[in-house]
Structure formats: C-alpha cells, structure tokens
Amino acid sequence: MDSNPDSGPSQLPTALPIKIQGLTKKYGSMYALDSVDLDIKSGEFLTLLGPSGSGKTTLLMAIAGFNRPDAGSIRFGDEEMILKAPHQRGVGMVFQSYALFPHMTVAENIAFPLKLRGVAAAESAERVDTALATVQLSGLGDRDIDQLSGGQRQRVALARAFVFRPRILLMDEPLSALDKKLREQMQIELKHLHEQLGVTTVYVTHDQREALTMSDRIAVINEGKLTQVDTPHVIYNRPANAFVADFIGESTMLPLTANESGGLQFDDHLIAHDHAGDAGSEWSLVIRPERLFVIGDEVIDPEKTVVFPGVIREFVFQGDTAFALASIGEQHNLSFRFGTDSSSSQDTLHPGDSISLGLHRSDVIIIPRDRKP
Amino acid sequence: MSSTTINKAGNELMNAKELRADGVREQRLLLSLATPALLAVIAIIVIPVGWLFYLSFVGNDGHLSLENYQKMIEYKSYARTFVTTFQVSLLTTLLCILIGYPLAYFLAIMPARLAGFFMLAVLLPFWTSLLVRTYAWLVLLQKNGILNDFGMAAGLWDEPIKLVHNLTGTLIGMAHIMLPFLVLPLYSSMRKIERDMMHAAANLGASPIQAFWKVYFPLSISGMVAGSLIVFVLCLGFYVTPAVLGGGRVVMVATQITAILENQFNWGAASALGVVLLVATLVILFAVSKLFKLDNALFGKH
Numbered sequence: 001m002d003s004n005p006d007s008g009p010s011q012l013p014t015a016l017p018i019k020i021q022g023l024t025k026k027y028g029s030m031y032a033l034d035s036v037d038l039d040i041k042s043g044e045f046l047t048l049l050g051p052s053g054s055g056k057t058t059l060l061m062a063i064a065g066f067n068r069p070d071a072g073s074i075r076f077g078d079e080e081m082i083l084k085a086p087h088q089r090g091v092g093m094v095f096q097s098y099a100l101f102p103h104m105t106v107a108e109n110i111a112f113p114l115k116l117r118g119v120a121a122a123e124s125a126e127r128v129d130t131a132l133a134t135v136q137l138s139g140l141g142d143r144d145i146d147q148l149s150g151g152q153r154q155r156v157a158l159a160r161a162f163v164f165r166p167r168i169l170l171m172d173e174p175l176s177a178l179d180k181k182l183r184e185q186m187q188i189e190l191k192h193l194h195e196q197l198g199v200t201t202v203y204v205t206h207d208q209r210e211a212l213t214m215s216d217r218i219a220v221i222n223e224g225k226l227t228q229v230d231t232p233h234v235i236y237n238r239p240a241n242a243f244v245a246d247f248i249g250e251s252t253m254l255p256l257t258a259n260e261s262g263g264l265q266f267d268d269h270l271i272a273h274d275h276a277g278d279a280g281s282e283w284s285l286v287i288r289p290e291r292l293f294v295i296g297d298e299v300i301d302p303e304k305t306v307v308f309p310g311v312i313r314e315f316v317f318q319g320d321t322a323f324a325l326a327s328i329g330e331q332h333n334l335s336f337r338f339g340t341d342s343s344s345s346q347d348t349l350h351p352g353d354s355i356s357l358g359l360h361r362s363d364v365i366i367i368p369r370d371r372k373p
Numbered sequence: 374m375s376s377t378t379i380n381k382a383g384n385e386l387m388n389a390k391e392l393r394a395d396g397v398r399e400q401r402l403l404l405s406l407a408t409p410a411l412l413a414v415i416a417i418i419v420i421p422v423g424w425l426f427y428l429s430f431v432g433n434d435g436h437l438s439l440e441n442y443q444k445m446i447e448y449k450s451y452a453r454t455f456v457t458t459f460q461v462s463l464l465t466t467l468l469c470i471l472i473g474y475p476l477a478y479f480l481a482i483m484p485a486r487l488a489g490f491f492m493l494a495v496l497l498p499f500w501t502s503l504l505v506r507t508y509a510w511l512v513l514l515q516k517n518g519i520l521n522d523f524g525m526a527a528g529l530w531d532e533p534i535k536l537v538h539n540l541t542g543t544l545i546g547m548a549h550i551m552l553p554f555l556v557l558p559l560y561s562s563m564r565k566i567e568r569d570m571m572h573a574a575a576n577l578g579a580s581p582i583q584a585f586w587k588v589y590f591p592l593s594i595s596g597m598v599a600g601s602l603i604v605f606v607l608c609l610g611f612y613v614t615p616a617v618l619g620g621g622r623v624v625m626v627a628t629q630i631t632a633i634l635e636n637q638f639n640w641g642a643a644s645a646l647g648v649v650l651l652v653a654t655l656v657i658l659f660a661v662s663k664l665f666k667l668d669n670a671l672f673g674k675h
Contacts, residue, residue, distance in 0.1 A: 064572070085575070085581075086575035086576055087581075087584075091576065092576070093573070093576045095573055096569075097569045099569035099570050099573035101574075101588055112577055112587075113577035116579055160577065164577070
C-alpha cells in the first residue's frame with residue numbers, strides 16, 4: 001500500500017520506527033517500567049506480551065502519551081515524543097473498550113479524526129467509505145453505535161484508528177471482548193490489514209497464542225522489564241529464561257546437573273554433550289508437551305533422541321488432542337500431548353502402563369535455572 | 374411416552390398446573406410488598422390532588438363553573454405571578470448550571486475517594502433545615518449584614534447594596550438550595566463517561582478543549598438536563614425562600630396561593646392556580662424529555 005492518491009508529492013513514509021530508551025515509570029515504590037529499551041522497526045507488527053500488571057499497558061500508554069513517564073525517551077523516527085501531548089503524536093489507537101463515541105454515528109466516529117485535521121467533507125466521506133469497506137462494514141455508516149454487535153464495534157474502532165493514515169498504530173487488547181471464534185477470525189484479519197496498511201503496529205495482549213499468531217516479533221514483558229524480544233519461532237523454540245518458557249506455551253522443566261565431561265544430564269539421561277556455561281551456573285531442561293512422542297517397537301538412535309522411561313499417571317481426552325501425565329524417576333512428571341486421530345496410540349494407553357517417551361535432541365531447550373531464594 | 378410428559382397436543386403436561394400456580398403466587402407476593410406504598414400514594418397524592426382539581430371547577434356559589442379560570446385570565450396579577458415564577462425558576466436553573474457544571478466536572482475527574490470527601494461539602498448544607506439556610510442568607514445579605522459590612526469596610530462600595538428582599542436575594546438563596554439537585558445527577562452521569570473516551574479523542578487529534586466540547590460535553594448533556602429539570606420543577610413550586618428573601622417583591626405561584634387562602638379563604642381560586650402550575654410543569658417535563666430523549670434519566674428506564 002504505497003499508492004495513497006492524496007498523500008501528495010511530499011512522499012510521507014507509511015510507517016515510522018519507534019525507539020524507546022531508558023523508559024522508567026514508578027507507581028509509588030513499584031516500577032511499572034524499569035528502564036525499558038526497545039527498538040521497533042518501521043512497518044513491524046510487534047506484540048507486547050505479559051501477564052496482567054507486567055507493565056505492557058503502561059508501556060503502550062506511554063507511547064500514546066496518556067501517562068507521564070519518570071524518565072526516558074520515546075522517538076518516532078527522528079522526532080522525540082516524550083514531552084508531546086497525545087493529540088500531537090499522530091498515532092492511531094484501538095482501545096480495549098473500543099471507546100467509540102456513543103453520540104455519533106458510525107460514519108461520524110470514523111470521520112472524527114479527519115474533521116479535526118480539516119479534511120474537506122467530500123474527501124472525508126470518501127475516506128470513511130473506503131475505511132468501512134476495508135473493515136467489511138460497507139453501508140453501516142448511518143448506524144448508531146449501540147446498534148452494533150461487539151465484533152462490528154471492534155471493526156469501527158479499527159477503521160477510526162487508521163482512517164487518518166497514522167504511521168504508527170497501537171492496539172490495547174482489542175480482541176479480548178470477543179468470543180473465541182470471532183477472535184481467531186479477527187486475528188487473521190488484523191494481520192492482513194497490517195500487511196495492507198504497512199503501518200508500524202504495537203499490539204498489547206496477555207494471550208500468548210494471539211501473540212504467536214499475529215506478530216513479526218514478540219516483546220515478552222514481566223515486572224516492568226523486557227525479558228525477551230524476538231520472533232514467535234525463537235520465543236517458542238528458544239525461550240531465553242524460565243519466565244518466557246513458562247508463560248508461552250505449555251512446558252515441563254526438569255533440573256539438569258553438570259557431569260565431569262562438561263555435559264548436562266537429567267538423572268542418568270545425557271541431555272547435552274557440552275554446554276558452554278559458566279562453571280557453577282545451573283540449568284533446566286524445558287520440554288514442550290507436544291514434542292514428546294510415544295516410542296513403540298521401533299529402534300531409536302540415542303544420538304538423535306533422548307528416551308525417558310516412565311509410567312502413565314493421568315490420561316485426559318480433550319478433543320483435538322489428548323493430554324497425559326507420566327511419572328519419570330521418583331519426583332518428576334512429564335506432561336505430553338498427542339493427536340487423537342484413529343492411528344494414534346491413545347486407545348492403548350491407560351494409567352499404570354509403562355511407556356517410553358522420546359524427545360528429539362533438536363527439540364531440547366536448555367535455559368538457566370530460575371534461581372529463587 | 375406416558376401421558377404426563379410434554380405433549381404437543383397440550384393435554385396432560387408434567388407439573389404444568391402446579392408450576393403455573395407457583396408463578397402466580399410469586400407475583401402476588403411481590404405485589405403485596407408494594408401495596409403499602411401504593412396505598413400511601415393514593416391517600417396522600419391522588420385523592421387530595423383530585424379533590425383540589427374538583428374544587429378548582431367550583432364557583433363561589435357552589436356550582437360547577439369555570440369562573441376561577443376566567444379570573445386568572447382577567448386579572449393581570451395572575452399573569453405577572455406566572456411570569457415571575459418561570460423567570461425565577463429559569464434564572465435559578467441557569468445559575469445552578471453555571472456553578473454546578475464545573476463543580477461536578479471537578480468531582481468527576483478526581484479519584485473516587487477524594488470525590489466522596491468533596492461531595493460531603495456539597496451535601497452538608499443539604500442536611501441543614503431549609504429555613505435555617507434561608508435565614509442564614511438573610512443575615513449575610515441584609516442592609517447591615519456581614520457582606521455589606523465587609524464590602525464597605527474594605528472600601529469596595531460606599532452605600533449598602535440592596536442584596537435581599539428583591540430578585541437578587543431570591544436567586545442567591547434558591548441557587549444555593551437547589552445546587553445539590555443539579556450536581557448529583559450531573560456528577561453521576563459524568564462518572565459514567567469512560568476515561569478512554571477522552572483518551573480516544575486526544576489520540577485522534579483533539580486538543581483538550583476540542584475533546585471537551587466534542588466528546589465530554591455532549592455525553593454529559595443528559596445528566597445536565599435531568600438535573601436542570603429537577604431544579605426547574607422544584608423552583609416552580611418553591612415557597613419558603615422566595616417568601617423570605619424576596620420580601621414580598623418576588624411573588625411566585627406558591628406565595629400567591631398562600632395569599633389567596635389567607636386573605637380570601639377561596640379554595641377554588643387557590644386550587645385553580647395549583648392546577649395550572651401542575652399542568653404547565655407536566656407539559657414542560659414532557660416536552661424536554663422528548664427533546665433530549667431523557668426517558669432513561671427521568672423515568673428510570675434502562
């Protein structure tokens with residue numbers, strides 16, 4: 001989308017990078033943001049993911065200008081924004097509550113930012129129509145807000161946020177009020193819309209699946225600090241620490257011990273031949289439940305696969321997948337998932353059965369052990 | 374299928390009769406809870422008002438006639454009274470909006486706990502006797518009152534200003550007494566305006582002043598109109614404050630009714646005045662509620 005007919009000869013870019021440095025915000029003695037540094041690339045879809053109270057919304061609000069940080073810098077492109085009022089920042093935003101104006105029609109809501117910018121009536125009407133078409137609400141411009149369903153309101157809020165062609169779009173859990181089916185559909189639509197508009201997008205959610213589905217990169221935030229910023233693949237497959245491994249996806253963590261030859265093992269299973277770690281540092285093995293598989297009669301190459309013998313404790317059918325818990329050794333349990341198609345081994349597993357669970361060495365995830373007092 | 378399960382022919386349905394009877398019993402119980410209040414309303418409001426309504430159509434000779442209403446058209450003093458009544462009510466309402474809107478806004482934007490404290494300041498006079506407050510204003514505003522003494526001592530003015538026993542005094546006293554009736558509904562409607570609304574307006578490019586006029590103010594209108602209506606209607610029938618602070622110069626309908634009853638003991642004429650005021654009030658209420666779609670605010674609909 002680079003052919004905006006009326007962007008004029010000035011050739012404004014459709015997106016701007018955001019550079020955040022040392023951003024700090026304290027509430028009392030609690031750090032909502034603790035010296036956050038974050039570079040968001042031009043045109044990128046970046047998701048701020050974290051539990052409630054992690055600071056993700058505080059960070060978004062700081063970018064929008066709705067709170068006053070104690071220190072730091074926020075730059076859009078080359079321009080310092082930290083002291084600018086919200087209405088001078090020119091970013092679009094979709095609110096969790098949608099914040100549609102109930103005393104205006106759908107079209108008036110969408111035209112609101114255009115009117116403030118002095119866009120002529122005819123052009124404004126045309127852009128409102130285009131925006132409505134983009135969010136698939138053509139013809140609903142005359143409706144009142146209270147005549148719309150939740151999903152439709154969400155789309156109006158979206159249209160209002162991009163109709164004035166902001167170069168940065170912020171979204172604060174925009175799908176959290178929708179039911180599951182609609183939410184999953186909107187995730188895909190939002191992703192397409194982002195590709196179409198090409199605008200730098202910062203998206204806040206506490207839903208890890210949503211973050212994995214939509215993002216170019218995910219910034220995992222906890223207790224006011226960014227714990228890992230990377231692509232969904234890396235975040236899921238190579239979590240940097242116990243918080244990320246635990247918060248995103250399901251996982252089992254097993255403690256590892258170093259052996260004499262510099263390798264790491266769990267009980268007597270060799271997990272890694274040599275792991276470049278500082279002497280004395282402790283490590284954990286992270287296992288994703290769906291990466292484990294039940295070993296039948298086939299021959300297993302121990303160089304490629306770690307084998308855990310165990311006993312089934314629980315077995316739960318969940319429709320698309322089945323979930324099972326197996327005890328390995330004296331104190332540890334492994335959870336694992338598998339498909340429920342007719343060829344799967346679900347019918348043959350019962351609590352009390354002995355099984356062997358395999359994990360490809362390429363699926364082994366090793367993280368520093370969470371050292372809690 | 375046995376005959377007692379659900380049956381499309383509608384013959385014998387399982388426990389249908391008992392369930393229906395249970396439902397009726399529950400409704401009767403709820404109705405019986407409202408009975409005392411309903412009876413009270415009938416005894417205190419419907420019967421006396423109906424009686425007065427009837428009296429207004431009875432002439433001096435004891436026969437049905439329109440003479441009481443004819444007199445109201447003939448004598449100019451009646452018309453003057455109505456003009457004064459509506460004028461005072463309108464001005465009081467405007468004064469209340471002028472003072473009350475910023476006050477309610479101030480309360481609505483501060484944290485709820487602090488707002489509760491300041492709300493006390495609004496409500497405290499509310500709990501004091503009307504008569505006490507009215508006479509307190511008399512003490513403050515009269516010729517040798519505190520305000521005039523202070524003003525002259527400070528050299529702000531030389532002669533005592535006439536602040537009471539006229540329209541000014543009446544308006545000051547009434548605005549003070551009516552203020553909570555405006556602030557409370559206005560405050561509650563302002564509290565309902567989500568903070569995100571103003572954030573959204575700012576985010577879309579509205580300066581704080583634009584955001585206020587284009588988003589906040591329109592959303593607060595319903596509360597403001599509801600509060601204004603309450604104030605206006607209460608003012609229409611107000612007696613004590615205009616009588617004391619008006620000093621006989623501000624004759625409103627209620628004062629007029631008292632005068633007729635005290636001087637002429639003419640129930641018919643007094644009732645006719647009351648009926649006209651009541652009808653005028655209802656017409657205004659109806660018109661304004663239609664104009665502002667106020668069903669929710671005034672009649673408790675959701």
